[in-house]
Amino acid sequence: MTNPFKAEGEFIKGNLHTHTTNSDGEFSPQQAVDHYREAGYGFLALTDHNYLTEPEALSTDGLVMLPGEELHQGKGELGQVHHLVAIGMTEHIEIPPTDDLQEALDYIAPRCRFAFIAHPYWTSMTYMDILGRTGFIGIEVFNFTCEAGIGRGDSGSHWDQLLARDRILYGFGVDDAHCHYPDSLGGWTMVKVSERTPEALYEAILAGNFYASSGPTIEDVTIEANNVTVRCSPCQAVHVIAPGAGQGTTTRRLARDGGPYTQVTLPVGEAWDPIRIECVDERGRKAWTNPFRTR
Ligand SMILES: [Zn+2]
Ligand SMILES: [Zn+2]
Structure with a gap:
């Protein structure tokens, strides 16, 4: 895609x-x-x-x-x-x-x-x-x-x-x-x-x-072999959503009340395909990318 x-x-x-x-x-x-x-x-x-x-x-x-x-x-x-x-x-x-x-x-x-x-x-x-x-x-x-x-x-x-x-x-x-x-x-x-x-x-x-979006701006998304880098307006969490059972990750694994993040690199697991990105700002408003094929 x-x-x-x-x-x-x-x-x-x-x-x-x-x-x-x-x-x-x-x-x-x-x-x-x-x-x-x-x-x-x-x-x-x-x-x-x-x-x-x-x-x-x-x-x-x-x-x-x-x-x-x-x-x-x-x-x-x-x-x-x-x-x-x-x-x-x-x-x-x-x-x-x-x-x-x-x-x-x-x-x-x-x-x-x-x-x-x-x-x-x-x-x-x-x-x-x-x-x-x-x-x-x-x-x-x-x-x-x-x-x-x-x-x-x-x-x-x-x-x-x-x-x-x-x-x-x-x-x-x-x-x-x-x-x-x-x-x-x-x-x-x-x-x-x-x-x-x-x-x-x-x-x-x-x-x-x-x-x-309902608030955040996403400026860039770069998909590489085993990770994804996201640049966005200040957000308190960035999620990598992968729809298979138990798949995906989020900056909240790193720090529950972390951020604000404007650039993060998160891992992409071997079997995660497709993935999509959600950015969440301090008011809980989100931005959603379309799905990316990774394989
Ligand atoms: Zn209607
Ligand atoms: Zn309507």
Whole structure:
């Protein structure tokens, strides 16, 4: 897999999951654009429920807009309806009603540039709901409104269950802002691009040239034969997550209340593949790399 930290270009910050008054959000589409642009974001997708909010009509002033929707079809093991985020369509995607997640994904995939599964932890998806499905590139490893609303924003465990079975998926960080309570500017995705255009963002995301964050910045990751070196904003812990039983390590092995760390080198065991990195700051906010193949 690609290493975004070694790719050409600059990281730009964006949110791929937001609601407006075109579904159940509080912001008008223009207010959402202004809110994220003023906060320094470089790209944004307005993903109303089963509704395409056309970005062309908005005054964006340099904020790159990606068309998006949150779609709802397919039922999980526990009977819940799945939430799927699709990005880069040219018209509204109306999925024929189905309880079958794969049928929904098969309908979505050719009609957008990419799709990912929203907030699996919040929706009580099981990893078995996701394993074996195709037509999407990742899951939301972090969803801020789910964290701020009910404390179930971090779907890292779902991700690892899939990675442990060699289902290599990307992890997105998003707000899913509705603004019924403070739920914006708390989860985002940093994408490495060589130019600020929708096409450059699509290509970078499809290639995995991004990482997710709810706070920390990851500056560099270098994978070598038996170790990984991470440079980041000051963090109180850096984890090497390897999804096999008992695998992985963390700076907490070295010093339980250590840090702040801005550069660490940690060992990578012989059988650890894939690995991913999590950086945790003093407020417990995290940054998540995509998985790296080590073998
Ligand atoms: Zn949702
Ligand atoms: Zn949503």
